[in-house]
Amino acid sequence: MAEPNDHLIEKIKQLIIQRLKLADMTPEMIETDAPLFGEGLGLDSIDALELVLGLEKEFGVVIPDAEVGKRVFQSVRTLAQYVVEEQGKR
Amino acid sequence: MGEIAFCFPGQLQERPMLREGHPLREDPFFKELVEKASRQTSFDLIGFLKEREGPCDELGVKLQMTTYLLSMVHFFRLKKAGWIPDILTEHSMGIYASLAASEAISFEEGLFITESIGRLLEKEGRLHPGAMASIIGLPLEEVKRICEDLHGSNLFIANYNGGLHYVISGEAEAVEKAILLALARKALSATRLAFSVALHTPLLFPLRQEIQNILKEIRIAQPKIPILNHWTVRPLKKEEVKDFLSEEISRPVYWDRCVETLLRKGFNQFVEVGQEATLTKLIRWIDHEAEAFSAGNQIKGGFGVTAKGCSFRHPSRESKMKYHETPLQVRFYEVDAYGMVWHGHYVAWFEVGRNDLTQRFQMGPSQLKALNLLAPVVELNCQFKSPATFGDSLIIQTTMERTEVAKLIFSYRVLVQENGRILATGTTTHVLTDLKGNLLYRVPLEVVERIEAMQRYLEV
Numbered sequence: 001m002a003e004p005n006d007h008l009i010e011k012i013k014q015l016i017i018q019r020l021k022l023a024d025m026t027p028e029m030i031e032t033d034a035p036l037f038g039e040g041l042g043l044d045s046i047d048a049l050e051l052v053l054g055l056e057k058e059f060g061v062v063i064p065d066a067e068v069g070k071r072v073f074q075s076v077r078t079l080a081q082y083v084v085e086e087q088g089k090r
Numbered sequence: 091m092g093e094i095a096f097c098f099p100g101q102l103q104e105r106p107m108l109r110e111g112h113p114l115r116e117d118p119f120f121k122e123l124v125e126k127a128s129r130q131t132s133f134d135l136i137g138f139l140k141e142r143e144g145p146c147d148e149l150g151v152k153l154q155m156t157t158y159l160l161s162m163v164h165f166f167r168l169k170k171a172g173w174i175p176d177i178l179t180e181h182s183m184g185i186y187a188s189l190a191a192s193e194a195i196s197f198e199e200g201l202f203i204t205e206s207i208g209r210l211l212e213k214e215g216r217l218h219p220g221a222m223a224s225i226i227g228l229p230l231e232e233v234k235r236i237c238e239d240l241h242g243s244n245l246f247i248a249n250y251n252g253g254l255h256y257v258i259s260g261e262a263e264a265v266e267k268a269i270l271l272a273l274a275r276k277a278l279s280a281t282r283l284a285f286s287v288a289l290h291t292p293l294l295f296p297l298r299q300e301i302q303n304i305l306k307e308i309r310i311a312q313p314k315i316p317i318l319n320h321w322t323v324r325p326l327k328k329e330e331v332k333d334f335l336s337e338e339i340s341r342p343v344y345w346d347r348c349v350e351t352l353l354r355k356g357f358n359q360f361v362e363v364g365q366e367a368t369l370t371k372l373i374r375w376i377d378h379e380a381e382a383f384s385a386g387n388q389i390k391g392g393f394g395v396t397a398k399g400c401s402f403r404h405p406s407r408e409s410k411m412k413y414h415e416t417p418l419q420v421r422f423y424e425v426d427a428y429g430m431v432w433h434g435h436y437v438a439w440f441e442v443g444r445n446d447l448t449q450r451f452q453m454g455p456s457q458l459k460a461l462n463l464l465a466p467v468v469e470l471n472c473q474f475k476s477p478a479t480f481g482d483s484l485i486i487q488t489t490m491e492r493t494e495v496a497k498l499i500f501s502y503r504v505l506v507q508e509n510g511r512i513l514a515t516g517t518t519t520h521v522l523t524d525l526k527g528n529l530l531y532r533v534p535l536e537v538v539e540r541i542e543a544m545q546r547y548l549e550v
Contacts, residue, residue, distance in 0.1 A: 005276055005278070007227075008227075008278060046469075046521060048529070048531075049495045049496050049521065049529070049531065050495055052495075052496070052531050053495050053496075057378060058374070058378065060367070060370075060371030060374060060375070063531060064531060065530070066529050066530070066531060069531060084279060087278060087279045088279040088281050089281070
């Protein structure tokens with residue numbers, strides 16, 4: 001599987017900060033492999049809806065439902081991998 | 091000043107999924123145009139959609155005709171919904187549908203041209219196999235360098251799609267090598283596209299005369315809606331159309347230029363007149379803030395690529411929403427020991443207003459439950475401005491806000507009927523879940539239609 005590059009990882013961190021208005025955070029503060037929900041970054045399922053839209057607008061990739069979401073929203077890395085996979089399909 | 095651009099996409103990359111029961115198949119325009127097409131040509135769209143996946147004869151021609159037909163269906167649907175484009179833009183083979191949409195040629199002529207050029211390309215692909223690949227995430231200089239590094243082979247940039255999206259095209263073997271090079275040089279992705287011919291390269295220059303022959307009998311009328319020529323970024327003149335058509339398959343597509351020009355000129359709404367959201371995504375890469383959506387995706391019920399919500403809307407009517415009004419008398423049991431309404435009751439009144447509005451559009455709690463949906467409140471705000479007292483006649487005003495996210499957001503005002511004094515304002519935010527409480531990431535089609543109806547009612 002294609003590994004996402006650092007540039008994409010950085011862009012995704014910025015997207016999370018922008019979309020969820022985490023004004024007091026910087027991309028460096030988000031760990032690439034930490035869980036996004038619950039203990040890690042502490043996001044909730046409603047935040048996922050904002051990210052779904054953000055990913056679609058920014059990268060043109062669609063997360064159709066919560067089942068896919070569960071897999072994709074594990075960490076910044078899984079998110080980036082999904083973006084690479086989906087863009088490769090085009 | 092004009093502001094709406096209709097964008098006609100190039101060839102679909104795969105057979106669209108229009109299963110039995112897909113809303114488009116019941117569409118009168120769809121039925122009519124499919125009927126017309128099957129009468130004029132040997133192409134049977136319904137049959138094509140029903141065919142199993144897998145290899146298929148003349149797939150390219152069939153995909154091109156499908157693209158043409160679906161663009162025309164979407165064009166007529168949009169027109170009927172009240173959209174009036176100020177300009178048409180097109181990507182690659184989107185030119186045929188845009189010419190028909192602008193009435194420079196008839197629907198039948200457009201279909202004839204699509205089929206004839208499609209067959210010509212099919213033949214060319216057999217004689218001189220070519221390939222195309224999309225390369226994402228490398229700067230232009232790098233893509234150029236890849237083409238140069240494979241010197242000696244025929245490889246060209248075929249599409250300048252904007253935002254580090256390029257399509258290269260050329261001899262099949264060279265394209266394969268270029269994909270590997272691009273990945274080695276850290277492209278986000280590099281993938282083959284479904285073309286067996288080196289489209290948009292000088293390799294197809296020799297086909298010019300044959301295309302002129304195909305067009306010989308056709309009389310081009312002045313386009314009723316201007317079509318943007320992506321080479322000159324000026325409207326395509328009637329006299330230029332035949333040359334454009336005969337040359338465009340051997341020249342690159344400058345989609346980036348097209349979109350940038352329109353953005354500079356103040357176009358702020360891009361509607362993709364096609365089944366997928368290919369151009370919509372490209373536009374977003376060029377400008378994140380641009381409002382763009384695909385007509386095809388709307389029908390699929392995905393709120394996803396839609397700019398601001400889920401409905402066909404006319405932008406000029408988009409700004410202001412009115413409130414739906416529900417009268418209410420303050421009851422004795424709602425008043426506390428101070429003689430004022432207890433604060434918690436306002437929240438219940440919001441619900442009275444919301445249900446009065448939503449039930450009119452089949453969006454009330456039990457009506458949603460009949461669709462196996464729940465719409466729980468996930469956020470509530472209330473500002474208390476002035477107290478209500480026993481016996482007051484009040485008006486609860488409710489409206490629905492537009493949102494791009496899969497949420498329903500309602501705003502409320504509670505005011506005194508007599509003098510309009512505002513007592514409280516607030517909002518509630520709801521998500522949609524199934525009966526087990528699983529969150530939905532997109533609004534289902536049935537609900538999209540109901541929201542649309544409600545928003546039409548609420549538009550000023």
